[in-house]
Amino acid sequence: MRADWEIERKFVVNYLPEGLLETRNPVSVRQGYIAAEGERHVRIRDEGGKYSMTIKQGFGLKRMDTRIMLSAEQFNELWPLTQHMRVEKKRYRIDFFGHRLVLDVFTGHLAPLVLVEVEFDSEVHSRQFLPPDFAELEVTHRREYQNVNLARMGLPDSLAMANAY
């Protein structure tokens, strides 16, 4: 089991610096929610052929996750239950001045959204982090940018408006 408090900040990527993604291979991620009401979310994920189930509790900077690995068969049996609550994205892992960035390029109904997440080992370190200038808008505490809400509600209005100008 992996049951951890995760300390994470999340930003909208407003432009992709030239060359940032070209030399890297993304992993295709598809994930869906089996249960998404209330405080607990039950998510299954296929990350390049690695299958897992994560029970997510909490929201914002600090969260408690419990993850187990699934077999392909188990995943395929549960996947139909996630209909209408799915997210697909290309995931890039990028080293950035001592931090590991996780950059998600959303596909399907969530294109052209790009989000970047940074994980920290303490709240102090999370506060000290200076985001890169391609990721100015922080959305750590904005529920509409949680994957579960992106899956259910689609692109946030604020982003759709920004794209219109």
Add this chain to the structure above:
Amino acid sequence: MRADWEIERKFVVNYLPEGLLETRNPVSVRQGYIAAEGERHVRIRDEGGKYSMTIKQGFGLKRMDTRIMLSAEQFNELWPLTQHMRVEKKRYRIDFFGHRLVLDVFTGHLAPLVLVEVEFDSEVHSRQFLPPDFAELEVTHRREYQNVNLARMGLPDSLAMANAY
């Protein structure tokens, strides 16, 4: 996968006829809920060493369930998440005039509750069923007798009152 509509009626057992359980071996069942808000319930169960996860939708006579088997390791990793949302019972399977009764003798905080469930292959057959006289009170449509609510809320008030007299 097993994804079926289940047609089931449920009754409170108000007395146990002599000899009904004596010659039968029950299976020890412990089950708990990982997510229990809204329309979907995610339940894991240990039924005599067989581990499973069931996603339950709907309520009452007709329900849609999807079940996958779990390994002992997967079950043990998820079990801590069900704290405060658990049910333990001894389960007896009894043939009764062409029907298979599932009789649950609850233990722990739900003793002395005893429920019996009968599954049918059609709604017509479910209506024709004449319950045995030890199971007069039907609770098919009473939410307080759903296992998920027994797990969360304990014994229904109506039953607690009946036991007081």
